[in-house]
Amino acid sequence: MMVILLGKDETNKDAVMTWDPDRYEAWFDTPEGSYALDREVQLLQAMLAGWPRRKRKLLEIGCGTGLFLEPLYQMGLDVTGIDKSQEMIRAARKRLGNRATLSVGRGEHMGYSDNEFDYALVWSVLEFTEDPEAMLVEAARVAEKGLLVGFLNKNSLYYCMNVRGSGSSLSKAHWFTWCEMQDLIHKATDFRPTLARSVLAGPMKTWKPVGMSNQINARLLPPALGAFVAVRVDFVNMKPLTPLFAWKSEPEMG
Template sequence: MKKQWLSEPAGRFALSLQMRLLQQSLAAWPRRGARLLEVNCGEGLFLPLLWECGFDVTGTEHAPDLRARAVINAAARAEVEAAADDCLPFEDNDFDWVVLHVAAADADALAASVGEALRVAARGLAVTFWNTASLPGICRRLSGRKTVWPAPGHSWWRVWRLIKAFRTGRLTSLSTLAGPMCTWNRQCVAAPCNTWLRGLPLGAWSVIRLDMAPLRPVTPLPLRLGRGRLRRPEPALEYTQKHLVPPLSKQRKNA
């Protein structure tokens, strides 16, 4: 994120709600011994949070100045590597979970970054982005502001359809900062409205989480063999040190 953005009250307020929403969005992911990759980690403001959640965290950032600050903010709790979001230096399925912060400005670059994140993710992907279809986004365009947010914005519907087209699992979404930017201040009496309706794509900052479909279960052996090929159950014999004791039904017949 840009230093100028975080130096403003709106930026600091937004960051606090972003951290809260990201933590809530990833709450369903198992984290004991799980590896998580944060793509476009910026200056590493989310790295300590993800580490405290229990993940083994690695961050990637392309810009050298941001990457240097990310190393400082990570404080040895996470690894930070140089990489572009459309060319990650990792093997397929190398991480359990991936968090991708969208930095692409156009649809083609967005598709490339999402596809690359899915390549290295084995269990799930969370995509965070600024939603231009939100009320704050609409107000921003009407006011003529173009460089207010610290990253390029995309319509929630575009990102949702893009991820859904991969057909790799189940999608869920949360958003925050639903109120106008004039309410992005803790001193504002209307500030609580920014946390309302988080389950709807109305907020300026959204997280779309993809939980990949589990592997198909193996068919049990009896179902694959069929009844005709299975041996019928036989009565068990009880064994003692002296002799074999026949089943109780045969003992009654002999008596």
């Protein structure tokens, strides 16, 4: 569930943490929200490019209103979503109908069998759970082939210029740095990231589909730069504890 921008002037903690579907969806009707959503879907597609999708099962943990389950379904995946909010699941059912299997539940303690899914997606949810490590352990348990994690970058210009010190509920979430997320994934899964990229390198005022700002914000960048980061972890044909593309320094992008 993408929660990067439930409202730039949001100060009511309960309003965000109860995940009002109408407020959540309304953000994506704004110019900035629509642009951010497009960039995240672009990032999601790029990260999934290395995975087979036809007849593969994917579980999204914290699926919200199904904003990302919809493009995942369109990519050819059989999709399932779980969310702790009944209101969010109700909205997701309205959006997706019978194209997805949806249920209410907590990502830290799921009733699915080991390796029940090919892949698991945890998309901007770890910032808002009390035990992110437990959620990643569960995600790795139910996913046989791989895990995809999306998170909000504490070292981004967006955090520094739009969130830090704002007093909003978003500023009270647990924002991760790229180094922190690598360590968390390693601790929870015994695997290192296979691939990581980010989008939205500029502050929110630059999130526009025109000009130089668009060229910067829409580009797939190293993980330490953008406001939103995606990390892919492959479980198949990899040995635990062997880093692959787990950069200690940022690579040059062509």
